Every structure is written in structure tokens, then in C-alpha cells.
Amino acid sequence: MQFEVWAPQADRVTLHCEGGTRALTRDPERAGWWRGEAQAGDGARYGFALDDGPVRPDPRSRRQPDGPDGLSAVVDHGHYAWRARWAGRGLQGAVLYEAHVGTYTPEGTLDAAAGRLEHLVELGVTHVELMPLCPFPGRHGWGYEGVSLWAVHEPYGGPDALKRFVDRAHELGLGVVLDVVHNHLGPSGNHLPAFGPYFTDTHHTPWGSAVNLDAPGSDEVRAFLVGSALAWLRDYRIDGLRLDAVHALYDTRACHFLEELSAAVDGLAEELDRPLFLIAESDLNDPRFITPRAEHGLGLHAQWNDDFHHALHTALTGDSQGYYADFARAGFAALAKTLTGGYFHDGTYSTFRGRHHGRPLDRARVAGHRLLGYSQTHDQVGNRAQGDRLAARLSPGLLACAATLTLTSPFTPMLFMGEEWAAGTPWQFFTDHTDPELAEAVRQGRRREFAAHGWAEEDVPDPQDPATRERSCLDWAEPGREPHARVLAWYRRLIALRRDEPDLTDPDLADTKVAYDEQARWLAFRRGDVRVAVNLGKEPAAIPLGTRPAKVLAAWEPVRVPGPDGLLQLPGESCVVLSQP
Structure with missing residues (x-):
């Protein structure tokens, strides 16, 4: 197989491979590069010596079986038989x-x-x-x-x-x-x-x-x-x-x-x-x-x-x-x-x-x-x-x-x-x-x-x-016991909502509208028809969401949709996601 290395300041480069050595030659088409061939298969150990220096691992080593200071090893990427048929998955809509x-x-x-x-x-x-x-x-x-x-x-x-x-x-x-x-x-x-x-x-x-x-x-x-x-x-x-x-x-x-x-x-x-x-x-x-x-x-x-x-x-x-x-x-x-x-x-x-x-x-x-x-x-x-x-x-x-x-x-x-x-x-x-x-x-x-x-x-x-x-x-063992199990169920619910509600993956930053009350420690925002409200305070909070009909999509603690007064009564240290078209 072909070995090559960039070593522009070296006068001599020697390949050490499977107990043997071979002097590499300068590549006439790429300045500073050295190259040469040697018998080596997947897993073969090798390294390069520059001038009279020690044998060092390949800068482009695909494997270091004995750690960073050891010899490199050849990796034949065609050796692995891939199982999955994969078309890829982009970033938009990702978690x-x-x-x-x-x-x-x-x-x-x-x-x-x-x-x-x-x-x-x-x-x-x-x-x-x-x-x-x-x-x-x-x-x-x-x-x-x-x-x-x-x-x-x-x-x-x-x-x-x-x-x-x-x-x-x-x-x-x-x-x-x-x-x-x-x-x-x-x-x-x-x-x-x-x-x-x-x-x-x-x-x-x-x-x-x-x-x-x-x-x-x-x-x-x-x-x-x-x-x-x-x-x-x-x-x-x-x-x-x-x-x-x-x-x-x-x-x-x-x-x-x-x-x-x-x-x-x-x-x-x-x-x-x-x-x-x-x-x-x-x-x-x-x-x-x-x-x-x-x-x-x-x-x-x-x-x-x-x-x-x-x-x-x-x-x-x-x-x-x-x-x-x-x-x-x-x-x-x-x-x-x-x-x-x-x-x-x-x-x-x-x-x-x-x-x-x-x-x-x-x-x-x-x-x-x-x-x-x-x-x-x-x-x-x-x-x-x-x-x-x-x-x-x-x-x-x-x-x-x-x-x-x-x-x-x-x-x-x-x-x-x-x-x-x-x-x-x-x-x-x-x-x-x-x-x-x-x-x-x-x-x-x-x-x-x-x-x-x-x-x-x-x-x-x-x-x-x-x-x-x-x-x-x-x-x-933690996910199977409380309070961990409840938190895990909440994360699963929120991620499912993100997947199922198109408004939550809308890429338009300008469409997010936020309201908050610093003293009462609540914050609410709207993304399309989805309303999100969190109460970071210990006391219940009355959050004005308007009188349009609403549906609870997920709630940390039981809540009712806003009544005729348009106020959402949200318990302390709690949160809710609603749909309000």
C-alpha cells in the first residue's frame, strides 16, 4: 500500500512498518510530501522517522492502538460491513x-x-x-x-x-x-x-x-x-x-x-x-x-x-x-x-x-x-x-x-x-x-x-x-424511580409536542411574542397557536392569556384553561403548554 507524509523540513524520511524499514522519496508533484510503498494490511503497525529522530506516529493516523505515543495502525475502512440504510437527517426540526x-x-x-x-x-x-x-x-x-x-x-x-x-x-x-x-x-x-x-x-x-x-x-x-x-x-x-x-x-x-x-x-x-x-x-x-x-x-x-x-x-x-x-x-x-x-x-x-x-x-x-x-x-x-x-x-x-x-x-x-x-x-x-x-x-x-x-x-x-x-x-437505575421518572416523562411529552405541533418548529424568530412579570416571576410566550407559560415563583400566578378558547397540551401540575377573565391560574414552580388558535 501507499504511505505518505508531509514533512517539509526533513532531509530524510524512513517508514518503519511491521519490523522493516523503507526510505521514502520526495513527491515531485507536492512540495514537502514524502511517499513510498510497502506491504501492509488492516491492522499493520507503522511509523515515520525524520532524519535521525525517533519513530513517530503518522499525523494522519487512522488508529493508535497503543495510545498517542505508540505506532500507528493501518485501517481499511472497506473492511467494515455497514448494516443501516441511511439517507441522513438534517438539523431543522432536530433535538x-x-x-x-x-x-x-x-x-x-x-x-x-x-x-x-x-x-x-x-x-x-x-x-x-x-x-x-x-x-x-x-x-x-x-x-x-x-x-x-x-x-x-x-x-x-x-x-x-x-x-x-x-x-x-x-x-x-x-x-x-x-x-x-x-x-x-x-x-x-x-x-x-x-x-x-x-x-x-x-x-x-x-x-x-x-x-x-x-x-x-x-x-x-x-x-x-x-x-x-x-x-x-x-x-x-x-x-x-x-x-x-x-x-x-x-x-x-x-x-x-x-x-x-x-x-x-x-x-x-x-x-x-x-x-x-x-x-x-x-x-x-x-x-x-x-x-x-x-x-x-x-x-x-x-x-x-x-x-x-x-x-x-x-x-x-x-x-x-x-x-x-x-x-x-x-x-x-x-x-x-x-x-x-x-x-x-x-x-x-x-x-x-x-x-x-x-x-x-x-x-x-x-x-x-x-x-x-x-x-x-x-x-x-x-x-x-x-x-x-x-x-x-x-x-x-x-x-x-x-x-x-x-x-x-x-x-x-x-x-x-x-x-x-x-x-x-x-x-x-x-x-x-x-x-x-x-x-x-x-x-x-x-x-x-x-x-x-x-x-x-x-x-x-x-x-x-x-x-x-x-x-x-x-x-x-435512577430513571425508574421518583422524582426522576416524572421528570423523564415530562421531557418525553415536551419532545413529542415539538414533533407534533408545527408551530414549535417554525424557524421564524420574529414570530415569537413574549410577556412576563418580573415581580410575580412568570413568563409566557406565543409561537403561532401554541402558548407556553412558566411560573418560576413559589406562589401561584395569574397570567393573562386572553379569552379565546384554549386546550391544555401538557401541564406539570393540573391547570384549567383561562375562564371569562382570560387569566391562567398557574401553580408555583410549574409550567403549561396550551393550544390557543
Whole structure:
């Protein structure tokens, strides 16, 4: 088979494969590339030595059976026999479910996670979004320190296990989204700098030197990242990618990397004749990310909307520290603004940043489903000192209100694993670094971060302690007992309503009309003929909905439709969805 590698600064490149060696030759048609042939089949181990250096794994390795520092292995993607006939599933009308393979089940493998997919079918979600799967040192971690961007973490089961997972999901009618990280690679096990200028000091990120998207050599680096993204979509039949922290992709070129990536993904979708999509995580509140390329945008298909989360979180909890400050100060007005306009900071002053931030969405041109709405994510739970979920702080009634606002919003809803049954397990920050110095640095860094906010050292879980990961695994016995079972039934009902009521998937942001009473702590909004009301206060609330006939579609507590006075009497910490043509 043909082996090739980009190593523009090397004078010699030697292929080590199955105990033998072979000198590669320069590719006369591609500057910096080396190539050669050797006998090798599926599973064969190999690596490259540059000049007199050690044997290193392939930057485009499809498998790292012995971890990031071991030899690469050949993967023959034609070897797997796909079962599911899958035409794809697009983003419009979707309900996403974010899951971490290592804690979705106690086993922490893709095969074990595949065995729990029927739960998602019964829940009613349309796509499962997997947190990053690229190899990283050790067994357990969040996945955001991955290396080998074309491979699957071996403790999760490796490449065939991912194919089995996707195959099973597709058999059940579920799409699969994968979280990918292009803005940095892990500090441990990262061999890319030895091969070429994959990183540049032209820009700096919170993780060090930036990925080289615009300095000399960046053409090949961009092709490397685009090729990795397309490989997930093509070779593993993934339906969409979530792009981590795109605001940390520093690129001054006229054609931004994300525009190049979105064009390539759209081209592959046309070639495969099935929908593919890209979802950005960005804190810039910049509509250009989700504006079509033909309209001079970057052409991504959707983005996470943290402003909706922050507005909802502060309304539910009263938190006001850090980036929550502006949302807490605005109160229910922040939630109303995000429900109707997408962004809260749309050019307004951000006290957290000390400057004005964002720009308005054009509601006439940006469909609501291009923004993802959520009450919890891995970031918003796991980046708390103790990884506590909303369920640790709120009553079941308030959790039902959070679910209602998320699942009836004009956005594409996303759930974080376990929230659908008010999971009692935390989701904490955990690592398994094999480098003792790095492990200690992460441990101390975590303690210092929260000590600044008044946390005692002993109250911040040790990321390297295996018990931290074990505490974070879902308890699959919980959904069968109260109060978890009732919360789960509520989520199922709301998702079914979203599927059955066309007004709830109407992409027109401007059609959402909101009313609220800050003092009484209720908020109501209309989407077409559907009325949604939540009471976040402990006392009953009288909510004016008008005298038109109404029908209760779903209610957390028993309620009557408004009488002649047009008032809905809604119990405290409760919610209702009505039809009112």
C-alpha cells in the first residue's frame, strides 16, 4: 500500500512498518510530501522517522492502538460491513442530546453506549452529539486534549466500535454528531510539531501557540484539518460536526478557514446525497458564522447560543457572578430578548468583557433553528467547582420549567446527558494524564482557579482521582424511580409536542411574542397557536392569556384553561403548554 507524509523540513524520511524499514522519496508533484510503498494490511503497525529522530506516529493516523505515543495502525475502512440504510437527517426540526462516551455508561465504551441508544429513541431526540473521540493519553478524560485528529480513542473501542455505534444509531433512526477540536491539540502525545509548521507563534491562544491557519505552511495545515473533518463524515458516516471554540481559530486570510471547511462539507453532502452540517461553538455573537457564503458569511449551519443559557440560568438560580452579571441585572428581560432575538449581547455593553459585544441577528434572514438552545451542557456543568447539575439546586418543578423553555423555544434544543431524568450524579472535571508533571499542574491549576472564588482545596475534586470520573457516570437505575421518572416523562411529552405541533418548529424568530412579570416571576410566550407559560415563583400566578378558547397540551401540575377573565391560574414552580388558535 501507499504511505505518505508531509514533512517539509526533513532531509530524510524512513517508514518503519511491521519490523522493516523503507526510505521514502520526495513527491515531485507536492512540495514537502514524502511517499513510498510497502506491504501492509488492516491492522499493520507503522511509523515515520525524520532524519535521525525517533519513530513517530503518522499525523494522519487512522488508529493508535497503543495510545498517542505508540505506532500507528493501518485501517481499511472497506473492511467494515455497514448494516443501516441511511439517507441522513438534517438539523431543522432536530433535538440533540450531548453525551460523553466515557461516562454515559460505567463501562465507558462506544459499544456500551450503543446498548443505551433505545433510551434516546424513547425519549424522542433525533441526534446524539458525542463529545470528542480523538486519542489522548490515559484512559479517561473529557476529550478536549486529543491528538491524532483522524483516529478514535482506543479505550473507547477504536474505529470499528465507532462504526458499530453509528450503525446502530442509524438503524434506530438517530443521527450522530461529533464534537471536534481544531483550535488546539493536547500538550501530551502531540507529535505534529516534529513534522512541520502545524502551529505558529503569530497568534496565541489559552493553550499556547495557535494552530497555523495563516502563516507559511498553512495551506497544508488547513488541508489536514479539512481532511480530518471530511473523514469523520465520510468514513464513519457521521451526520454533523460540532466545532469547538471557533473564536480561537485565528485566521487573517481573505478566505477564512471556516468558510473553506463549510464549502468542503457542503460539497461532500452533495456528493454523498445526504444532509451534513456544521455547528459552531462561539462566544463572539457574530451572525457571520451562520450567514451563507453566498451572502458573504462563513456558511456554518448553526451555533451554540450561550446567551439563551445564561439568561435562563440566572432566571432559575439567581446566579450573578462573572459572565452571568449582565443577565442577572436584566432579569426576565434577558430571557425575553434571547427568545425573540437570539442574542442578548447584540452590540450592548458587556461588563464581564469591559466593552461592547456582539451584533444583532437579522431575524428576517436567520432561522431560529440555526441557534442551539439548552439549559445545561458539559461546559456549564463540568466547569463548576463540583460539577453540580441544576438538579442539585432546583426543585423538580423548576427543572420542568427549564425543560419547557428549552424544548418549546424557537431554537434547536439540546440536552446534556442525564438532565432528562434530573440525574443525581454530578459531572465533574476529570483527567488521566500519564505525565506526572502535567497531572500535578492540572490538579493545582484547578484548585487555584476555584480558590480565587472562595473554594477550599479539599472541596474541589481531584481531576486525577479515578473516583472523580466514577462519580460522573450516569446511574441508569435512577430513571425508574421518583422524582426522576416524572421528570423523564415530562421531557418525553415536551419532545413529542415539538414533533407534533408545527408551530414549535417554525424557524421564524420574529414570530415569537413574549410577556412576563418580573415581580410575580412568570413568563409566557406565543409561537403561532401554541402558548407556553412558566411560573418560576413559589406562589401561584395569574397570567393573562386572553379569552379565546384554549386546550391544555401538557401541564406539570393540573391547570384549567383561562375562564371569562382570560387569566391562567398557574401553580408555583410549574409550567403549561396550551393550544390557543
